[in-house]
């Protein structure tokens with residue numbers, strides 16, 4: 001069982017690292033709010049159903065970006081790094097904010 005769990009978590013980590021690089025437009029290994037907003041706006045455009053039933057606090061891309069930074073940006077430097085994302089991927093909120101669809105699809 002241990003081996004299975006490790007294999008799965010490696011895969012999640014690989015996917016996050018891959019998507020992170022795609023979204024990191026200036027290649028500085030950090031995602032700023034603009035880069036995350038771009039991803040969230042794409043998600044809103046492509047998967048409108050995803051946000052249809054969410055609370056009013058998450059019904060615009062800007063609000064989702066704020067919520068993502070509150071969750072993921074542990075050191076509050078206004079940038080998301082890949083380790084912060086991998087840590088956050090274990091949480092329920094990660095799925096709720098659509099991060100799963102951004103980084104794990």
Ligand SMILES: [Ca+2]
Pocket residue numbers: 024025026027028029030031032035
């Ligand atoms: Ca960047």
Ligand SMILES: [Ca+2]
Pocket residue numbers: 072073074075076077078079080081084
């Ligand atoms: Ca940070």
